[in-house]
Each structure stands twice: as C-alpha cells, then as structure tokens.
Amino acid sequence: MSDVSDEHTAPIDEEALAEAYNRALALEKSGDFDAAAIAYAEVLRLDPADHGGAAVRLASMGRGETPPKAPDAYVTTLFDQHAGDFESILVDQLGYDVPLLVREALLVHAPGPYGRMLDLGCGTGLSGETLRDMAGHITGVDLSETMLEVTDEKDVYDALYAGEAVDFLENADVEPFDLITATDVLPYLGHLEAFFAGAASCTVAGAILAFSSETLPDETMKGRAFMVGPHQRFAHAESYVRETLAAGGFACLCFEPITVRHEMGQPVPGHLVLARRQ
Numbered sequence: 001m002s003d004v005s006d007e008h009t010a011p012i013d014e015e016a017l018a019e020a021y022n023r024a025l026a027l028e029k030s031g032d033f034d035a036a037a038i039a040y041a042e043v044l045r046l047d048p049a050d051h052g053g054a055a056v057r058l059a060s061m062g063r064g065e066t067p068p069k070a071p072d073a074y075v076t077t078l079f080d081q082h083a084g085d086f087e088s089i090l091v092d093q094l095g096y097d098v099p100l101l102v103r104e105a106l107l108v109h110a111p112g113p114y115g116r117m118l119d120l121g122c123g124t125g126l127s128g129e130t131l132r133d134m135a136g137h138i139t140g141v142d143l144s145e146t147m148l149e150v151t152d153e154k155d156v157y158d159a160l161y162a163g164e165a166v167d168f169l170e171n172a173d174v175e176p177f178d179l180i181t182a183t184d185v186l187p188y189l190g191h192l193e194a195f196f197a198g199a200a201s202c203t204v205a206g207a208i209l210a211f212s213s214e215t216l217p218d219e220t221m222k223g224r225a226f227m228v229g230p231h232q233r234f235a236h237a238e239s240y241v242r243e244t245l246a247a248g249g250f251a252c253l254c255f256e257p258i259t260v261r262h263e264m265g266q267p268v269p270g271h272l273v274l275a276r277r278q
C-alpha cells in the first residue's frame with residue numbers, strides 16, 4: 001500500500017499493517033470469513049482511518065456493522081491508485097456509460113441550459129465532458145487529487161475542489177447551482193440524508209439533481225436502507241432512495257432502471273434518477 005500516514009494521525013506501523021491486510025485478504029479469498037474478520041479487525045486497529053477499506057470488506061462478508069459510508073481514506077487511496085487506468089477499466093472493460101445516460105435523460109426531462117453545474121465525485125471528468133455544452137460553468141469535487149489531476153489536464157471544468165462531497169455541500173462558500181450531478185458516486189455513500197439535504201441547500205429552486213445508484217428491490221434488501229455488496233460497493237433500497245430524496249426537498253422526474261456497469265461479465269443493475277428541487 002502507498003503512503004498511509006498523515007501529519008494529524010499517529011504514525012502507522014506500515015509493515016505490520018501490510019502483513020495483517022494481506023493475511024486478511026488471503027483468508028477472505030479462501031472463504032474463511034471468520035478468520036478474515038479477525039485479521040481485518042487487526043487492520044482497523046493498526047489503521048483506524050481505514051485506508052484499505054477493511055470496514056467495507058467486513059460488511060461485504062456479512063461480518064461487522066455496515067459503515068455509514070466508504071471511509072474517505074479508503075476512497076482516496078483506491079482512486080489515487082486507479083486514476084491512470086480508470087477510464088480504460090470503467091468505460092472500455094466494464095461498459096460504463098452513465099454520463100451519457102444522464103445527458104439523454106436531461107435532454108428528455110430537463111434540457112436546460114444550465115448556468116452553474118456541480119459534479120460531485122467528478123473523478124476523471126467524464127460527466128463534465130459529456131455535459132459541457134449544457135452548462136455555462138462547471139465545478140468538480142472529488143476526494144482523490146490524482147483523479148482531479150487527470151480532470152484538470154482535460155481543461156473541461158471551470159473550478160475543481162479536492163474534498164468530500166457532503167462536506168463541500170454543507171460548507172463550501174459558493175454561489176448556488178442549478179444542476180448537480182453525481183454519477184456512480186452513491187455506491188461509496190451509505191446514508192443519503194445529508195447528501196440530499198446538502199444538495200438542496202446548495203441549489204436554486206427548480207434546480208436538477210441527476211445521479212445513478214446501485215438500487216436493489218426492497219424484497220432483496222429485507223428492510224435494510226443500504227448494504228455493502230460483494231464488490232465493496234453500497235447498494236441502496238429503492239424505497240429508501242425515493243423517501244430520502246423527497247424528504248430532502250426533491251421531486252422525482254425520472255427513476256429509470258439501468259445497467260450501471262458489468263462486473264465479471266454480469267450486468268450490475270441500478271437506477272438513473274433525475275429530481276427537481278422544490
């Protein structure tokens with residue numbers, strides 16, 4: 001693993017962490033989830049910020065509580081590592097085209113044009129590139145500075161911020177937006193209340209929120225609002241997304257089933273959602 005210590009936390013014993021993490025992964029792969037859970041608990045003790053995503057791995061094995069979101073340190077580490085090959089993996093190998101689906105849905109339901117667009121979890125800027133002609137000014141926010149460097153080189157966004165999406169929505173001192181996008185970002189968020197409420201607080205009345213989710217039918221979710229799936233991504237119950245969106249002050253314009261991507265050759269189901277701020 002790359003550098004996992006920072007100036008505000010106690011130094012990490014990198015050697016012990018790497019040993020515990022590799023042991024946990026090997027045990028998980030061998031199917032010995034009980035032993036893997038003990039090893040992941042050790043990983044968390046050595047690295048409480050959880051750069052390796054032990055908490056989501058525990059939850060995906062059905063051990064330990066479902067965390068409220070993917071840890072920021074984990075998201076940052078994961079996407080910093082994959083920024084260089086992100087587009088070839090996601091678009092070319094996994095068939096990802098959610099930004100294009102957002103564009104098509106916007107053209108049908110709310111064609112704009114938009115003055116100020118905010119792209120949360122902008123990654124390498126695929127949504128900004130796809131929607132550039134529909135918005136006058138585009139701001140991108142992402143936890144991964146390495147992903148943002150790729151975006152910056154494309155020269156498509158007018159402003160880029162390194163930071164956490166909900167933190168940005170709650171604290172950024174910026175003019176309100178009339179379009180917010182979050183493509184393939186909900187799989188890294190569990191609780192959605194603060195996300196939707198923050199989106200409402202950063203937008204003008206009538207603004208559009210466009211996002212994708214790996215939504216599952218309520219029967220599959222068995223009463224859970226969200227869960228961590230086998231690929232360490234969060235899936236949400238359809239009713240939870242709808243209710244939380246409404247409670248946040250958004251009216252649904254479109255809630256369309258889509259294939260978000262392919263994983264091991266299998267389509268990953270989800271939804272494309274457009275909602276209007278009341």
Ligand SMILES: C[S@@+](CC[C@H](N)C(=O)[O-])C[C@H]1O[C@@H](n2cnc3c(N)ncnc32)[C@H](O)[C@@H]1O
Pocket residue numbers: 075076079098099120121122123124125126127141142143144147163164165166182183184185188189
């Ligand atoms: C699968 S990528 C999608 C990128 C881009 N939206 C797209 O459609 O290509 C998810 C991105 O969301 C970012 N991300 C995940 N959770 C985040 C959070 N809580 N705050 C800010 N960015 C986040 C990751 O760093 C990553 O760049």
